[in-house]
Structures are given as structure tokens and as C-alpha cells.
Amino acid sequence: MKKNVSLKDIANQLGVSVSLVSYVLNGHAKKMRVGDEVAQQILDTAKKLHYQPNQIAKSLKSKKSQTIGLIVAEINYGYTAGIVRAIEAEAKKNGYTVIIGNSHEDLALLHEMIHVFINRQVDGLIIVAAEQAETEVQYLKKKEIPFVLIDRIFPSIESNFIGIDNHRVAYEAVEYLYKHGSRKIAFLNYETTFFHLKERTRGYVQAIAEKGLKYKNSMLREIRKSSYDADVEKAIRELTSPPLSCDAIFFATDTLAISGLKNLINLKIKIPADVAVISFDFAEAFALFACPVTHYRQPLAEIGNSAVKTLLDEIKEGKKPKWKQLYLQSTLVAGKSCRE
Amino acid sequence: MKKNVSLKDIANQLGVSVSLVSYVLNGHAKKMRVGDEVAQQILDTAKKLHYQPNQIAKSLKSKKSQTIGLIVAEINYGYTAGIVRAIEAEAKKNGYTVIIGNSHEDLALLHEMIHVFINRQVDGLIIVAAEQAETEVQYLKKKEIPFVLIDRIFPSIESNFIGIDNHRVAYEAVEYLYKHGSRKIAFLNYETTFFHLKERTRGYVQAIAEKGLKYKNSMLREIRKSSYDADVEKAIRELTSPPLSCDAIFFATDTLAISGLKNLINLKIKIPADVAVISFDFAEAFALFACPVTHYRQPLAEIGNSAVKTLLDEIKEGKKPKWKQLYLQSTLVAGKSCRE
DNA sequence: GCAATCTGCTCAAACGCTTAAGCAAATTAT
DNA sequence: ATAATTTGCTTAAGCGTTTGAGCAGATTGC
Structure with missing residues (x-):
């Protein structure tokens, strides 16, 4: 790699000191009372030599x-x-x-x-x-x-x-499903210690309770990352068949939504006819799904x-x-x- | 931000010179004949003070x-x-x-x-x-x-x-479609100066010619980025209806494939029954498409x-x-x- | 006409690190 | 016992910048 042009190179070429060059190139020419002519020369040769300051050296100082x-x-x-x-x-x-x-x-x-x-x-x-x-x-x-x-x-x-506000969005998602006629609303989340994901669960649970919905068996499924595919498959299968037979699934993340939708496709479940679907985040993969997926989009x-x-x-x-x-x-x- | 620990800090603490510390921490203790005891002390205090070398300074030197x-x-x-x-x-x-x-x-x-x-x-x-x-x-x-x-x-x-080798892959893609029964094979590419994309066109054209396929009107469509959506819509519409009525579309990129598939969905065209589809690259979005998209995957x-x-x-x-x-x-x- | 001020520049130190060179004390060789 | 070598360290310069301090020479003030 060719040596870069340094302040020294410019200084030597003009027979001035490095400091002067530094002052001028940093726009302190006036403050430091640099002669107009010299300042101009410095600017010119800096441009001519394509001077680019060495950020590493700058960083070290500053x-x-x-x-x-x-x-x-x-x-x-x-x-x-x-x-x-x-x-x-x-x-x-x-x-x-x-x-x-x-x-x-x-x-x-x-x-x-x-x-x-x-x-x-x-x-x-x-x-x-x-x-x-x-x-x-x-x-x-x-x-x-x-x-x-x-x-x-x-x-x-x-x-x-x-x-x-994850709690609020999750709450609203359930409300939205409820308003649109769903009464057996399932929720798929990760098994997690993440606060933001637990907030989503809290929002779901609170909304379900406030709507007066009660399910014998839990409609809330938590997927373990260690057995991701199997867990999702099982969850979707169980949620969509008796005795649970949910009429809506709320996915806590876009990744869960994608996996869930793949399983729903396999089970030939019609969306939204059989099951309504809503997802927390948007995924590129939604683009080609048979039906546009209702989702919340983060700013x-x-x-x-x-x-x-x-x-x-x-x-x-x-x-x-x-x-x-x-x-x-x-x-x-x-x-x-x-x-x- | 708290000041980081420097070589000097370690040196001062032990009453030795900075150089010695540098030698030891860079593993040159033996070569530089540093006393075992001092070397150990340097190592210890470096660890105790959580010394982390300043990469900026290192870079400046090296x-x-x-x-x-x-x-x-x-x-x-x-x-x-x-x-x-x-x-x-x-x-x-x-x-x-x-x-x-x-x-x-x-x-x-x-x-x-x-x-x-x-x-x-x-x-x-x-x-x-x-x-x-x-x-x-x-x-x-x-x-x-x-x-x-x-x-x-x-x-x-x-x-x-x-x-x-873009030419070769494109050539093979057409061959694959041909082998699988397609005879009216369309190609969607960008209008571009990119060599790698032009190679794909060259591969398509060559394969079509070698298979002895001849089309009255061109089955090769080039999409302008400036009017992307309109161009894709028009291309897909024309390619899939008379007089062209292609039986396969080869997409030169995954982005084109996604846009193209959206249009095919809108036109209610069945894949692969009406039209076969093959794409050059893989896109996440293929995951939820009704039918798994045959594509080439780059290593x-x-x-x-x-x-x-x-x-x-x-x-x-x-x-x-x-x-x-x-x-x-x-x-x-x-x-x-x-x-x- | 001499001190004070201004103008236009240079010097030198510093940032944290590396590394060649140097130097005193301890050890070995003769 | 003295020279040569080895041991264990320090000194100093330099990487490319920035920036306060300093210093001539010109200009101004009174």
C-alpha cells in the first residue's frame, strides 16, 4: 500500500512547520493568524497531494x-x-x-x-x-x-x-382479533427470559382476561429454542385441532410467524377462514404468502x-x-x- | 468514559519502564531476557487492572x-x-x-x-x-x-x-427447464451495465439458441430500475398471455423473482401447472410461497x-x-x- | 524613541504503543 | 585478577496529529 500523504509531507514541500499546516487544514487559519498567502498555498498543496488526514492518529490524540x-x-x-x-x-x-x-x-x-x-x-x-x-x-x-x-x-x-411498549402492542393485537370476531385466540411465544417477550405474553394474558375469555387448556404456547421446529409443529397441530381448535393465532415474533405459517400451510388450514393470524413484526417472507399477513410494524x-x-x-x-x-x-x- | 489502563499505569505501579511491560505483554519476555519474577508481576497486574491494549495506538505504530x-x-x-x-x-x-x-x-x-x-x-x-x-x-x-x-x-x-460463473448457471437453468418440459422459456433480467447480469442473459440466449427454440417476439425482458414495478407488471402480464404465453419464467435475481411471483399470484397463474418458475438466487420470501421455488444458491x-x-x-x-x-x-x- | 502590541510563524510535548540501542551489574572465561 | 559475556533492565525515538507556549520582527501608542 502506498504511503499516505501526511501533514509533514505538505509542510516539507512548502518549507513550513507541521503545526501551521495542521492549523490551516483544520480551519484555524484566522484564529491562529496564518498569513493569507501561506494558508492558500497549504490548502492548494493539500488538495494537489490528495491529503487525507490519518484518523488513527487523530483518534489517538483526541x-x-x-x-x-x-x-x-x-x-x-x-x-x-x-x-x-x-x-x-x-x-x-x-x-x-x-x-x-x-x-x-x-x-x-x-x-x-x-x-x-x-x-x-x-x-x-x-x-x-x-x-x-x-x-x-x-x-x-x-x-x-x-x-x-x-x-x-x-x-x-x-x-x-x-x-x-410490548405489553401495549400485544394487548392491542388481541383486542384487534377480538373485534374481528375471534374468540379462541392462541398465542405463540418463545420460552424466554427476555423482558420484552414476557411483556408480550403479559399483554396477551391481560387482554384475554379482560375480554372475559377463558380456555380450559392453555392457548399460550412457549417454544423452546433447543427444540424449535418440533415445538412449533406440535403447538400448531394441537392449537388447530380439537379440543383446542383455536380460531386465531397471535405470533409473538416474525420468526415464529414464519414457522407457524409453514405448519399451517402443511395442515392445509385456510387463513383467515379457519384461523386468523396476526404477527408482531414484519418479515420479508410475508410478501409471497397467499394472504397478506396482518402485523405490527416497529418504527x-x-x-x-x-x-x-x-x-x-x-x-x-x-x-x-x-x-x-x-x-x-x-x-x-x-x-x-x-x-x- | 473512564480512562483506560495503559502500559504506563502498569509500569508505574511496579516501578518499571513502559518498554518492559510492552515486551512482556507481547510475549517477548524470553527473547528480551526479562526476569521471571518481574515478568510474572507484570502479567499479574495487567490482569488485575484489566489491561486492554489500545488498538488505535497500536495501529498508529504498526x-x-x-x-x-x-x-x-x-x-x-x-x-x-x-x-x-x-x-x-x-x-x-x-x-x-x-x-x-x-x-x-x-x-x-x-x-x-x-x-x-x-x-x-x-x-x-x-x-x-x-x-x-x-x-x-x-x-x-x-x-x-x-x-x-x-x-x-x-x-x-x-x-x-x-x-x-453466471453464464454457466444461466445456461444450466434453461437446460433444466427444458429437460423438465418447458419450451417457451421467458427470462426476466434488469436493464443493466453489470457484467454479471449480462452474463446471465448471455447464458440464457445461448441455451435457448442451442436448444433450437425460436420465439417470434422476445421472451427476454429487461426491467428498468426507474420504473421497476410497472415494468415487471407489464412483462409478466405480456409473457403469460397470448401471443407469447410462455410456459416458464427464469428470473435473473431473487428480487425480480419476488416481484414476478407477486404478479403471477395476482394473475392467478398456477405454478408450475401454467408456468414453471426458476430463480437465480434464494430469498427469504420464498419460504411462504405456496410452492417451493426452484432456485440456484450461491456458495x-x-x-x-x-x-x-x-x-x-x-x-x-x-x-x-x-x-x-x-x-x-x-x-x-x-x-x-x-x-x- | 522606547515600550507595548500584533503578526506570522516554529517548537515541543503529548496521545499509547513498539523496538533498536545502550548501560550497569552480575556472571563466566582465561 | 581482569577481560569478555550475559543478564535485566532503561532510554529514546518515532507513528501522525493537535495545541499551548514561545519568539522574532513589524507595527502601533504615547
Whole structure:
């Protein structure tokens, strides 16, 4: 790789000091009373030599890397792309670069990514946390590293957070199904310690109770990740046949919805004629499903945007953060998978 | 943010010089004849203080950032996630971090990302290029920055490249359709200057000719990005009705396949009964389509893997590269969208 | 006409790390 | 007993920047 042009190269070429070049190129020419002619020459040769400042050296001096680390739970989730886009756009607008890490929903990998990023002197982190990442969050607080959690929050720890009100959305989803005539509403969620997913269950349970719906056997199924396919298959089969014979299924995530729908297809169940379907998130895969899937859509752009703003505020403040939690609205995208 | 522990902190604590600490922590204790006891103490306090080397400072000295820049054409393409995963894994195995940039298929953005990455002193680049990015590639060559193109190649420029043989796969796809009884085989591609896409057209045209198939009006449709939806709608409508009435459609990309399938659904065309379908790439969206879509799948893991290896070889060599082109195999994933 | 001020620049230190060179004390060789 | 070598460490320079301090020479004030 060819040597890059440095301040020194410019300085030598003109026979001036490195400092002068630095002042001029950083726009401090006036403040530092640099002669107009010299300033112009510096600008000219910098352009001629295609000078590009060495960010590494800059960072070393300034202790700021102008980089924010984004650690996502899984890069090929549907909503990750949207989040990444929004975050990159907002970061760029503020002169920051985003480096992306992937924890694959794994706590150990999350731990590792955090440390890799800290070593690379990111100025702050935006994190879609893995399960049981409380320790990691505590660590960031202790080290006073600016960070913002998105999507997943740990209620036991005060921190910045941008996300949605999962309880409320789940409650509304059940209400929507109820209004559209469903009375035997099943719910598919993961077996999880994640607060945001448990909130969805709480919303479902509360809504069911308030509508006065009672089921002998539970219509609430929790899928174990360790036996994912089998669990989903069993759940869908049981929910859609006697004695349960639900008339609606509410999927707690888009991944569950996809698996569930595949099983519904296999069982030749008509949607929405036999069973209404509603999903918490949107997946690209819904696009070609026989019937447009009614779902709630997270405001990904806003989440990303707010996350960056919150983070940069904290980075710039430099003092103890005033923890901020922001709950945004999910919007219903009505398809044709619920009864009229 | 709390100050990080530096070599100096460790040195001061023990009353030794910074150099000694550096030697020991870099495993040069033996070579540098450091006393066993002191060495142990250094190791201990480094651990006690949770010393983490400052990569920025390391980079400044070594002129190596141990970072590779990956610029993808679009982060939410189906195949991007697979590529990213493979590249990250292989990079990590070699002690490199990947920073990801998104060009959104835009030449200006690609240009910008390249420069951002160079300023951040990436040791090399892996690029899924945007259309007409020849100048950018020439620039990288001139600056002698190690880089590998993936997926998209510019035949007019010698460079490293990892991808697939698009001509051959397209040829085989047509052969497959022919073998499965289709005789009026349509092809949907983008209107493009991309070589890899034009190769697909060339493969289609050649196979059609060699099979002795002749169509009065062209069964080959090129979709303009500027009027994407309208063009696809028109193409599908015309191809599936008289006088053309094709019995198979070969989609040059997964995005085209998705749009095309949506239109086929709207027109209530049965697949494969009325029209057989085959797609070049896989999309998540195929998962819930009424019938599994027969498609070719790129060896994403291999592509990512080879790209990193090729790049690191060149980075380590440090001399003028021996340009390397690698064409990998795509594999057919037979669904049920073609006739038996 | 001499001090104070301004103008236009340079010097030097620092960021955290690496690494060649140097140096005193201890050990070995002769 | 003295020279040569080895041992165990320190010094210092440098990577490319930034930035406060300093310093001549020109200009102004009184």
C-alpha cells in the first residue's frame, strides 16, 4: 500500500512547520493568524497531494474515534437491516462511522464484541442485547461507556433504552382479533427470559382476561429454542385441532410467524377462514404468502434515529448520563389474515 | 468514559519502564531476557487492572489496523447476510475486525465509503461493487490498496475476484427447464451495465439458441430500475398471455423473482401447472410461497471465506498482487416450481 | 524613541504503543 | 585478577496529529 500523504509531507514541500499546516487544514487559519498567502498555498498543496488526514492518529490524540459500535442480535433478522440503515444514516449526518458487530444471540459473543469495540475505542455503543446480558450492561455502566440499548431492555437496570411498549402492542393485537370476531385466540411465544417477550405474553394474558375469555387448556404456547421446529409443529397441530381448535393465532415474533405459517400451510388450514393470524413484526417472507399477513410494524427508522441521538448527546455531555427511556409506537399494518 | 489502563499505569505501579511491560505483554519476555519474577508481576497486574491494549495506538505504530472494510451493495439483500457472516467469521479467525459499509447500489456512496474506510486505515477492502464502479477500482489499484471484488466483476480491469460463473448457471437453468418440459422459456433480467447480469442473459440466449427454440417476439425482458414495478407488471402480464404465453419464467435475481411471483399470484397463474418458475438466487420470501421455488444458491460461505483469504494473503505479501479470480459453483435447489 | 502590541510563524510535548540501542551489574572465561 | 559475556533492565525515538507556549520582527501608542 502506498504511503499516505501526511501533514509533514505538505509542510516539507512548502518549507513550513507541521503545526501551521495542521492549523490551516483544520480551519484555524484566522484564529491562529496564518498569513493569507501561506494558508492558500497549504490548502492548494493539500488538495494537489490528495491529503487525507490519518484518523488513527487523530483518534489517538483526541481520544475520540468518531466511531460508534452497533451490536445486533442477529444480522439476518428482518428488522436488523432497517435498524442498521437508520443508525448509519443518522451517524453519518453527525460525522460518525458505524461499525457493526453480530452477537448471534449469544452472550459470550456479545461479551467479546463489546471488548473488541472498546479496544477499538468506539465512542459509544448501541446494542440489541442477548439474553441475560445484565452483567454486560452493568460493566458498561461501571466503565462509564456511553451506550443505548434498543429493542431489549433489562428492567432491573437503569439505562438508556429505545424501543416499543410490548405489553401495549400485544394487548392491542388481541383486542384487534377480538373485534374481528375471534374468540379462541392462541398465542405463540418463545420460552424466554427476555423482558420484552414476557411483556408480550403479559399483554396477551391481560387482554384475554379482560375480554372475559377463558380456555380450559392453555392457548399460550412457549417454544423452546433447543427444540424449535418440533415445538412449533406440535403447538400448531394441537392449537388447530380439537379440543383446542383455536380460531386465531397471535405470533409473538416474525420468526415464529414464519414457522407457524409453514405448519399451517402443511395442515392445509385456510387463513383467515379457519384461523386468523396476526404477527408482531414484519418479515420479508410475508410478501409471497397467499394472504397478506396482518402485523405490527416497529418504527425502525425512528428507533435507529433516536438511538443515535441519545448516544451522541451522552457522548458530547461527557458527564454522568441522565438515563432516558423512549417508548415508540408500533403501527398496525392490516393485511387480510384476520376476519372482516 | 473512564480512562483506560495503559502500559504506563502498569509500569508505574511496579516501578518499571513502559518498554518492559510492552515486551512482556507481547510475549517477548524470553527473547528480551526479562526476569521471571518481574515478568510474572507484570502479567499479574495487567490482569488485575484489566489491561486492554489500545488498538488505535497500536495501529498508529504498526501502520496496520487489523481491520478490513466490507462494502456491500445493499445490506438488506438476502445474500448480504450470508456473505457478511462468512467474512466476519473468517476475519475473526485471523484476528481481524470487519467494518461494514453500505453503498445502497450508489456509485457516489461507494466512493464515499471507500474513502471513509481508507481514512480509517483499513488494511484492505472487500467490495460488492456498484454499477460502473470502474474508476473506483482503478483508484484502489493505483493506491495499491489490497482489495477483493465479490459477486460483481469488471472484465475490463484486472483484479481479485470471487464469485460464480453466471453464464454457466444461466445456461444450466434453461437446460433444466427444458429437460423438465418447458419450451417457451421467458427470462426476466434488469436493464443493466453489470457484467454479471449480462452474463446471465448471455447464458440464457445461448441455451435457448442451442436448444433450437425460436420465439417470434422476445421472451427476454429487461426491467428498468426507474420504473421497476410497472415494468415487471407489464412483462409478466405480456409473457403469460397470448401471443407469447410462455410456459416458464427464469428470473435473473431473487428480487425480480419476488416481484414476478407477486404478479403471477395476482394473475392467478398456477405454478408450475401454467408456468414453471426458476430463480437465480434464494430469498427469504420464498419460504411462504405456496410452492417451493426452484432456485440456484450461491456458495455464500465459500465466497466470503475465499475473499478474506485472498485479501489477507495480499495484505501479508505486501507486494504487487498476483491477481486471482475464483469462480465457484452455484447449486440447484430443486423446489416444486418446475414441472416434473 | 522606547515600550507595548500584533503578526506570522516554529517548537515541543503529548496521545499509547513498539523496538533498536545502550548501560550497569552480575556472571563466566582465561 | 581482569577481560569478555550475559543478564535485566532503561532510554529514546518515532507513528501522525493537535495545541499551548514561545519568539522574532513589524507595527502601533504615547
